[in-house]
Amino acid sequence: MQASASKKNSGAGDLNSLSGMLKYAERLFIQFDPLKFPGADALSSGRQTTLILNQTDTVGNNQHKHRFHLPKTTRKANEKVIQFFRRENILLTDHASKELLVSTVAGYLFARDSENTPGRVSETELLAREILDAVELYGGMEQDVMSIFQAESTVRHWIFSNVLSVSLDEYIASHIAADEYPERFNVDDIHILLSPMRLHENNLLNMNKIPNEKRKDFISMWLSFLKKEMPFLRYEESACKLTSLADFDFASLYTGSRILDGLGLEHYFKQDAIFIGEKMWEMAAAEGVKEDQIPFFRAPSLFFLALFKPDAINRKRHIRSISLKAIDRYAQYRMTTGELHKNIKLKYENYQNAVSQWLSKEKLADKIVSQCGENGIPQYPDIQETDRLDLRRGRDPKYYAVQNYLNGWAKPCQGAPDNLNDEYLQLTSNVAEKFYHIDTILVQCALATLPENEKKFLFSPAASIHAVNFSMRSFMDSRDLRGLPLHDDIRVLVKNTDLVAVKRESEERIYALKRTYDAGDSAYRFFCVDRDINKYIANDLLSYQKFGEGYRVLGNKIYAYAVKFIYAIASDTKELIVGADKAKKLVGYLGSIHSNHLYSALFQSGNDRSDLQKIWSIVKNFIPFYNCIEGVLEKDALKAIPSCLIDAFSFMSVFIKAASLSARFAVGVVGGLRQGISIYGKYSLKSGIRSGLNVITLPTTAELSALSLQALKALDPGIDFLTGLSKSYIEKLIVRLSKDEKTAYLARKILTSKEFTQLPSFSTGMTKVALLPFSNLKVPIMSSGMVDGKITYTLFNPETGQAFGKRFLLANDRLIPFERNQDRLAYDKHNDCFFRLKRGASLTKSCFSRNSVKSVDLSESIHLTSLREDQSIKNELERITEKVRLGKNPTAEELQRAVDTLEYLSQEMTDSPALADFTEAGNEGINQYLRYAKGDYSSQVAELMNEYEKLKDYEGFSYRVMTMPAARIELLTVGNIVLDKGFASSSAIFNNAKEWLADKYIRKSKRNKYIVIVYGKEIRKKIAGTSLLTDHILISPGEKLNICAKSEVDGVTYLGVSRYRGPDRPTDIYTGNVVG
Known part of the structure; x- marks a missing residue:
């Protein structure tokens, strides 16, 4: 998007400003979670490069050739609204373009010549009823009682859906997921993205087609709806506009402003909304989010998901399911990271206190002397004559007390510390110690950025870590005509960098930890350089920077313009770190180096007997963001040091407010927190308590x-x-607000508001x-x-x-489920249930039992005979192929069994992040790796296999639909022993698999044909259902299968396979190659 493009162009400017540094520092924590110690899985960085929005051609000008498909519900509502406007003589046509329709609505609701206020209630309610009636929802009929909340939000949703083709939060989330730099998305980007001009540029709305007399009405309506749906857009100050969408404060601002707006309290400060939002998210984590509260929490959760798992934002998936999990996971994530934030905040505050207490030795002496009081300072009768003159010129005894104290000659008074130097050392040590606690977090984050293969090598149990010695100097083999050297002797050091070598068996790798404060990119970068001097030069690790582009490296010599260098890189033979906990030990080792350097530099800078300007050139290498004080250095460096030490870690306050995006959230948002509680175990108790209390x-x-x-x-x-x-919900919120002294005033404000007192009990x-x-x-x-x-x-x-x-x-x-024109449903008197007469057994076409979940036999649900009979593979194959050949639809009894089986499977599902990722996004990569050794998915495979063993067994038939070259299918004959090297997904219900064929869900090429595999009951299978695929049954790689039946119907091959336990070597079902 253009907003991001402009950010890229201005990136260089950001790097030179403190605000830019803070933003990049925040980005560091956004990408790598300090909760995860180095050695854990790194966060996937997969990004979509295009928006996941389907396009279709429509008539229009050349700039608007493409429009997005409108949802079915929106199209139905459009027809109803057009008919309504025709009856009211507002529209004179039965067909209206998007632009004409939305601008007509704007005129109807927001006409400036109207006597009523814009967005008036009566017209809004009439329009909402037409929309709800079109899609057969409550509120659409005249007798339905509808609140103004329902009416206004219904109309807003319908307008957004017409213009954007999706809901407002889905549209923003899809743009975040597709953006090249999603982590930089902020509130201002939403302003830009949703502006009428940007809608025009993105082919969503042709502003030229909106009549001139209605354009102002449309803009008024659009901006009003945006600010009503997202009240934070009302804030114009730059601090709000620059708020990252990943920031906890943004989520709190969104949630708090929506609840305040719902209460009718329009006059409130941004911080008020943030305070209230924080309490609401605490309640969400502790008590859950009820269905009627979803609009307050959905958008921030979806945005957070889009930032860090963009593949999950996909219109082909059921967005309601995705958003429900996103809300729950994000709320839990905020809670689990709360303690981390408190810990970081405490460390940061301790660091601030240590810095604020630090004084140069002279100022410390002056402070102590001042505390002595005038009567406590001794007189000096033996001072020299020159000093007597100084006294006459205004120098008082306090000056001499300070000087004597500095020189260690005498205490200024009885109550003063015996040794000034000890006091100064204590202050300096305190700063360095507090620096260490924060620095180790930064080092830890840097280690987390390493590629997975590097981390495995670095932290291998067999590896040892060693110190590295680097040296480089120029050598004199070039002289002028007088025989003098062409240049001075140059000694080159590594600059702002720590080097460590890692040895494992005969292999050695050298890693660099580079401080990049001035670059603003992050606090540290950790990467592999080995002994390649080109990497040292390219990554700016050396103090000499004039090698130029034409330098040459020959052996251990560098030939640069007019200067020649010789260098050596050697690792110590002595082991620095060995054994377990290498990551923790390495972080501590590097943190100690940094804090020791800071201690030394800070000590010298405040030691008033030293050359301050000379020492400061060393200090700046160890204090981040040196730029912030460079301008005032010559005026008063001692005054600048404390403030810049604070600035060095001011980004920590940003981190405290922001989310430290963890792989736990990014991966877990679809499949569950890796270390969280199973969703079924966690909430079953709540449900039981609810029911128990009636x-x-x-x-x-x-x-x-x-x-x-x-x-x-x-x-x-x-x-x-x-x-x-809900009044009871607001009352709970008031209780939380009143218990916190900083938010108690908000509790009183809500409690005494007219809107609150009018809420129903x-x-x-x-x-x-x-x-x-x-x-x-x-x-x-x-x-x-x-x-x-x-x-x-x-x-x-x-x-x-x-x-x-x-x-x-x-x-x-x-x-x-009810729909009008019930002739599409049939009623089974014998089973007392409704079922659809259309083909297939998808749940929208199923018969509903009058009973709750039954104890069901796990054989295939559509079996016509007793479920307890042990059917052979041949009989099962003959049964299903006969039904396909005759085109028979499932009977009501079969459909009922399907419902019972699905209900059983839904209860037996296991909450597994790896399985959810495999089911919803990652199966192709994993199976390509297993079947054809493409890519590197070894860690994902190991994780999935581990999760697979935890799944519950399934003992019935299952059915798999796939495609395969026709020539290969011909070679699959009865008696063949085959195996699949990958995970084989199948369905517990044959009719669901048959629907995949009918709907062409699995597409085939011209040379491929469909094949259906029926897996026998004895084959080891697992219940692998998710919220997206309840009937998912998974067979692990390498199961030996005996083809015991084969048939073909309508060009589709059906194979029946049973478990093979014999000694014969199987062939790969896909390639025909012998395996093992």
Whole structure:
């Protein structure tokens, strides 16, 4: 995006300013988490290079050839709104372009010649009803009770969806994920990205097609909607605009400003919103986020996810599922890093205190003498005549007391410390010690940036770490006509760099830790240089910088312009670090070097008997951000030292506010925190307590994210809207605010506000509850009236008294998705359930049982005979191919078994980050590595194999759809013994696999054909379901398989395979090569 491009162009300027350094320092912590010690997995840096938005051609000018597909719900709502405007004689056509439609809405809601205020309530409610009615949601019918929150947020979502093709937060997240420098995204980038001009440039809206008389109305509406949806955009000060989207303060500002705006408290300071947001995120981590609170937390969580796992922001996935997990993981992440932030803050404050107490020796003496008081300072009768003259000129006894104290001749008074030098040493040591505690964090982060293969070598148990000696000097073999040397003797040292050698068996590698304070890039860089002098020169590690581009290296000599050098790089034979905990020991060793250097330099700089200007040239090499005091050095360097020592680590305060992006969050946001608690174990107790107390509230994000994808789709209304504020939630927030003295004033402000007192109280009456589709999660519901002659129900929030979302039917305490024109559903009287008559067994076409989860046999769900019978592979293959050949649809009984099996599988799923990554994004790389040795996925394979063993066994049939060259399929015959070197994904339900064929989910080339493999019950398999693929069954690499049946129907080959235990060597199922 252009905003980022402009940042790149101005990058050089940033590097020369303290603010630029702070930003880059923050970026260091954003990329590498100090929670992770070096040696742990590094964060993946995979980035998308293009936006994940589908494009289609539409009629327009040359600059607007491409438009994005509108969601189905948006298109349906557009048709309904156009009809509404036709009835009201506002539009004169049945077809309207996007520009005409949104500008007409702007005129309808924001016309300046209207007597009512812009965005007036009555028109907003009428428009919202048309939108909700189009997509069959509660609020669309006249008798439905709808709050102004619902109406306004519905219209906003619909406008954003029309213009952006996705929700507002999804649009921003997709741009972050696709940006070349996503970590630099800040609030100002959102301003730019969503400006009408940028919408025009990005082909989202052709401003030239908006009538001139309506353009102002549209801009007023657009900006009003943006500030309502994201109230932080109201702040124009640069400090807010420069706030990183990865910063904890941004998430707090977003959340706090939305709740304050919802309360109608428009006049508040930015810090007020941040304070409130912090408390809300604390509540989210401790109590979870309920469904009606999602809009307050979703955007910051998605932005954070987009920054550090951009591949997860993909429109082809179910964004509701992704965002639910993002909210829960981000809230937990904030909580787990809270202690780290407190620790860092404490170290930083200790460092600040040590620096503020540090004084030069003379000023320390002056301070001590001043504390003696005038009466405590002794007189000096034996002073020389010149000193008598000085006294007459205004020099008082205090001056001589200081001088004598400095020289160690006499104490200024009885209460003064015996030795001034000891006091000075203590102050200096205190600064160096506190410096050490922060410096080791920076070194640790630098080590984390090493490539994985380097870390494995560096911290190998068999490796030893050694000190390195570097020397370089010029040599005199060039003289002028008089026989004099052409240059002075030049000694070259390594500059701001520590060198260590690592030896493992016969191999040696040399690493450099370079301080890069002046560059602002980060505090340290750690990289491999070995004995390659070119790397030392290229990375600016040497004190001599005039080698030029034409220098030559011959052996251990360097031939530069007019100067020749000889150098030596040697590692000590004595082992510096061996054994376990090498990373910790190395960090401590390097930190000690740095703190010792600082101690020495700081001691000399404050020792008033030394040459200050000479010593300072040494000091600046050990104090970061020397630029900040260079301008005042000649005036008063001693005065500048403390302030610049503080500036050196001022970025730590930035880090305290920012998120230290860890691989734990980045990888865990889809699959779970690596070291977190299983989502099922963690929240099952909460659910039990809720039910035990008979208090049914809306489910939390954690409970929702544990549902299957089918359940989420059945629940997802397709529109994000606010239903209102919960008084009980605000009361809990007030309690938290009042307990903190710095936020108690906010508690009083909210408590006495008119808006708070008018919020409805928690419903204490008997609330009807029902099970969500495809789950055992109970939710509160209420009747939403008769539709098509049937009683319908919707989700209900007892805390606000508001109903919302999709309409459902109710059968035996279980919700059933409802649509108008129910002739598309059939009713099975025998099983007392509804089911669809369309082909396939996807859950939207399934029959819903009147019972909860049954104890099910794990054989394939669509089996027509008793599930307890042990069917052979041949019979199973004949059964399914016969159904395919005859085109038979599943019976109601088969569909019911499918639902029961899926419910069982959803309960048996294991929360595994590695498995989630494999299922949702990473299977191609891992399997290419296993099957064809492409790439390096050894660590991912090891992690997945470890997780695989923890999964629960599955003992039924499973079905895999794949493609293979026709020639290879011909060679696969009954009796062949084969194996797959990769992980084989399959489905527990044949009809789901069949749907993949029908929908061309797995695409084949011209020379490839489809093949379906039926895995026998005895083959070892694991339940590998995730929220995206509940029926996922996984077979580990290397399972020997016997092809016992083969058939072909409609050009698709079906293979039945059983487990092979014999001695024959198998062939690779893909290549035909003998394995083993």
